[in-house]
Amino acid sequence: MCPHRLMPLSAGVRVGDELQCGYHGMRFAISGACTLAPGQTHIPPTACVRSFPLVERHGLLWIWMGNRERADVDLIPDIHWNDHPEWTPSRGYHHVKADFRLTVDNLMDLGHESWVHLRTIGQDEEECIPNYPLKVNVLGEGLIRALRQMPNIEPPPFFAMVLDHYGRINRWQTAVSLAPSICMTDFGVYPVGTSPDDAYRSHVLHLLTPETESTTHYFWSVARNRRLEDDDLTQEIGKAITQTFDEDAVVLEIQQTQLEKYGGSVPRVAMKVDEAPIRARRLLEALVKRENEDPEFVYRPPLMIDDSTPELEMI
Amino acid sequence: MCPHRLMPLSAGVRVGDELQCGYHGMRFAISGACTLAPGQTHIPPTACVRSFPLVERHGLLWIWMGNRERADVDLIPDIHWNDHPEWTPSRGYHHVKADFRLTVDNLMDLGHESWVHLRTIGQDEEECIPNYPLKVNVLGEGLIRALRQMPNIEPPPFFAMVLDHYGRINRWQTAVSLAPSICMTDFGVYPVGTSPDDAYRSHVLHLLTPETESTTHYFWSVARNRRLEDDDLTQEIGKAITQTFDEDAVVLEIQQTQLEKYGGSVPRVAMKVDEAPIRARRLLEALVKRENEDPEFVYRPPLMIDDSTPELEMI
Amino acid sequence: MCPHRLMPLSAGVRVGDELQCGYHGMRFAISGACTLAPGQTHIPPTACVRSFPLVERHGLLWIWMGNRERADVDLIPDIHWNDHPEWTPSRGYHHVKADFRLTVDNLMDLGHESWVHLRTIGQDEEECIPNYPLKVNVLGEGLIRALRQMPNIEPPPFFAMVLDHYGRINRWQTAVSLAPSICMTDFGVYPVGTSPDDAYRSHVLHLLTPETESTTHYFWSVARNRRLEDDDLTQEIGKAITQTFDEDAVVLEIQQTQLEKYGGSVPRVAMKVDEAPIRARRLLEALVKRENEDPEFVYRPPLMIDDSTPELEMI
Missing domain, CATH: 3.90.380.10 (Naphthalene 1,2-dioxygenase Alpha Subunit; Chain A, domain 1)
Structure with missing residues (x-):
């Protein structure tokens, strides 16, 4: 959500690879940094959104x-x-x-x-x-x-x-x-x-x-x-x-x-x-x-799910 | 409700004089006892529902x-x-x-x-x-x-x-x-x-x-x-x-x-x-x-409600 | 609301300058006093509604x-x-x-x-x-x-x-x-x-x-x-x-x-x-x-809102 007035950025629009808020037009890069705040040149560093790794x-x-x-x-x-x-x-x-x-x-x-x-x-x-x-x-x-x-x-x-x-x-x-x-x-x-x-x-x-x-x-x-x-x-x-x-x-x-x-x-x-x-x-x-x-524990799920045909015992 | 996964038995079907749960097909008699649990022969005694006197x-x-x-x-x-x-x-x-x-x-x-x-x-x-x-x-x-x-x-x-x-x-x-x-x-x-x-x-x-x-x-x-x-x-x-x-x-x-x-x-x-x-x-x-x-008190309501024509004082 | 059974008087009807409750027909004057209670001649003094200055x-x-x-x-x-x-x-x-x-x-x-x-x-x-x-x-x-x-x-x-x-x-x-x-x-x-x-x-x-x-x-x-x-x-x-x-x-x-x-x-x-x-x-x-x-404080808002044409600096 926009760090200014909590508008969900999903309610805004995408401009290139940036998201633009639907209330005051603030724009955010993929990193979460604000790149544009209409009406001002200085952008406060707290005007950023949290971003998440996504693939x-x-x-x-x-x-x-x-x-x-x-x-x-x-x-x-x-x-x-x-x-x-x-x-x-x-x-x-x-x-x-x-x-x-x-x-x-x-x-x-x-x-x-x-x-x-x-x-x-x-x-x-x-x-x-x-x-x-x-x-x-x-x-x-x-x-x-x-x-x-x-x-x-x-x-x-x-x-x-x-x-x-x-x-x-x-x-x-x-x-x-x-x-x-x-x-x-x-x-x-x-x-x-x-x-x-x-x-x-x-x-x-x-x-x-x-x-x-x-x-x-x-x-x-x-x-x-x-x-x-x-x-x-x-x-x-x-x-x-x-x-x-x-x-x-x-x-x-x-x-x-x-x-x-x-x-x-x-x-x-x-x-x-x-x-x-x-x-x-x-x-x-x-x-x-x-x-x-254990704060150091990392769950490493099995990467492969076996889908081989089961041995049929039944026919 | 079914004692297994809390499904209301009213959402199941009636089979003869028994109720059958709509999730796994368990059946219950009028007494509340489970009479059928698909997939198993032993039925745990706790798999029963409460029943009430009804007339x-x-x-x-x-x-x-x-x-x-x-x-x-x-x-x-x-x-x-x-x-x-x-x-x-x-x-x-x-x-x-x-x-x-x-x-x-x-x-x-x-x-x-x-x-x-x-x-x-x-x-x-x-x-x-x-x-x-x-x-x-x-x-x-x-x-x-x-x-x-x-x-x-x-x-x-x-x-x-x-x-x-x-x-x-x-x-x-x-x-x-x-x-x-x-x-x-x-x-x-x-x-x-x-x-x-x-x-x-x-x-x-x-x-x-x-x-x-x-x-x-x-x-x-x-x-x-x-x-x-x-x-x-x-x-x-x-x-x-x-x-x-x-x-x-x-x-x-x-x-x-x-x-x-x-x-x-x-x-x-x-x-x-x-x-x-x-x-x-x-x-x-x-x-x-x-x-x-008084735990022994039983409310015995009057059984008859008088509906005789009232004495008319009014004509 | 009616002081009798809490019905909103807005759900009743207006009779002349009075409001009549839609449940038992009690009527209230502009002052909030009850003026009519069907079925009885004495009206309890607590049967009144709060009124507000309105202009x-x-x-x-x-x-x-x-x-x-x-x-x-x-x-x-x-x-x-x-x-x-x-x-x-x-x-x-x-x-x-x-x-x-x-x-x-x-x-x-x-x-x-x-x-x-x-x-x-x-x-x-x-x-x-x-x-x-x-x-x-x-x-x-x-x-x-x-x-x-x-x-x-x-x-x-x-x-x-x-x-x-x-x-x-x-x-x-x-x-x-x-x-x-x-x-x-x-x-x-x-x-x-x-x-x-x-x-x-x-x-x-x-x-x-x-x-x-x-x-x-x-x-x-x-x-x-x-x-x-x-x-x-x-x-x-x-x-x-x-x-x-x-x-x-x-x-x-x-x-x-x-x-x-x-x-x-x-x-x-x-x-x-x-x-x-x-x-x-x-x-x-x-x-x-x-x-x-300050319990004695009275807010006295400015009564006039200036709407004179602003001096234009721009043409």
Whole structure:
């Protein structure tokens, strides 16, 4: 915001590489220094704004809000799927009125699809997703993965549509959480009797930017490995995912409201579906604790998220 | 709410006689016990919801939110007019953003009609309702009645319509309050020169369920004793009463807002119209005091509300 | 509000010179005394409302909310331009969700026009207003004036329209603040080469009534000295000024929100454009201090606001 009268500079205009305040026309360079104050030649040195290290990578802007000297672009994880020629993304954004950790819970919980997303990606009750075993593994500091394999199932409407195949399929799901707030849902589907190497795959990137303690900027990108040039499909996937995340947002915002009303945390009673969410929260809490206890501690997240095709035990 | 992640079960679905949560599909029986947790066979005993004794009577659901062992259906007052072959009800609901006691005040105050309801049931100023004497009597524990007789008056539009008679009428009003929150307005009108036994009568039941300290679920039912099969009249009365209670709601919500702003209670200055409201509040306060002082105290409200035709002194 | 059940009397009706409450029909005289309480003959003496000295002058209502005995109509400043045969006003009202002092700041700051009002009265950047010198003078107790002269400039769209002259003009601006909350913007424009005595002049009266600490009733009136009978122009000016003040309101409300979020006051860094606003605030603060320190102190504002044509140094 402008150091003069607190106007957000986002409400001003960009002039070249500078920002101009919409109230009195003061201009600021990328460094934060004021370069022009209409009506005067001397510019007080306190008339400057704070600037932050910012870099564009993988089609996203990465901002470093901590100690400027510790900003290190080499700590940015490789999530190239959002911006890579072998993958085509459908992208979107949700403003979620809930703590980002409730969204991480939801993304790491591969058990709610049947109920929240019945009309989109959920299986029907006969083949209820939570009945398939789930393996949860910690893969590195702050990195956890849950894997579920569902062999020989009826395809939910969304998968039947993208495969253009209405017979039975094999399906796997991988839910990944990289602390503090990057998640990836990697899933693959292929018709029974075909090779997993030819699977239709999607890497759904969930890039959560906490806004306040109870609201989250939720940027998402669904990158697929098939029919890369099919713009109609890109649109259709975008629409379907928007609808799916709309359904999730309802559940998240209700939970947030209930927590504000009743206090405490969730889950109140730990069920099996909570294994991965709970372990992901513990990884995060451990990192927070270390950072609080050791001022020299630097969290170095694993840079690569393994997306190799899981060994299929199921066909 | 679901004991797992606090989702309101009202946001789920009913499956047979059980409720299914909309997040992970957990199911709960009428007792509150969890009967199904998808993905696991063992159900932790803490995964249960609180249940309440509930019974349907007189076309209404009665819930007992106190100590379960004290629930006693024989304490439910007889308000059969809502669901009885000799009476035809027009029913409705208002969500009122005010303390339920302000609504009781309003219902027991037979003096505001001329001003708040001028266009509907109010008399015009020449025959201003508060100028007719009002008799207030305590009829039992928690039960109070105010009676006003208005002989030989011009009919307000609503009564002229239901009587299909535009000449002068005799009218009486009875306002009853049964602590804590059942009110009944019993009124009768009949053309001057005819018998009160043939009066058109309405029993207006006001069934107030406090939601919070400052909001009330207001269920109402206007049961009449004439033209029982006349569905058009049932609709018309429903519309007219909705409009009348809309007018009251405005006044109640303004009072609530003013009380939150300025503190204290109403009336600030006691006027004659406040006699019944003030006495009804005192009955309620006395019951609250007894309950607070004596843990064994059980409030046994009078079961019958007398609706006999008042002795007419007026023709 | 009604002393009975706190209903705002503004929600009632006027009956002759009395106000009648919309709940129970109680009536109140100009003195505040209750003159009628339906249903009773004795009226309790506490059933009265507070009344305030009020007078109509210069087309406005002036209320005195302090000690009644100190009310003195002779302390009302002469702002006759709002209601005088030699001036034609365009009048309007804005409800501004900001501290009235932020509006005074804005009105005394003759430097924001280029940026906030670029499409209406702002000069373009080449002739950026803050680059013209500004003279600020204290003219009396609580009275301050800032003057800026802009010779031989391109006319902004609004002035070209009212002058019906699209060539270069001379322009002056006078911003006046009379503590606590009367401001006047006196401006004049005339084509280069003509006499300032024939200038098109406007006295823009900004009459700020604080509603709460963070909201303001902003009554305004733009009185002009030319084309007095031109009703279309009156309308056009009203529209243009509404749009201009809409633009200001956005800036003021953002500042209010930012101050509530971050605390403190503005300006955070004093710039040259803040000279008049800061001095106007100091005059106000000095008066508040004197009033707090001396219970006998009576602020006697200068009654006349000088609007003589400034000596032009510029042609």
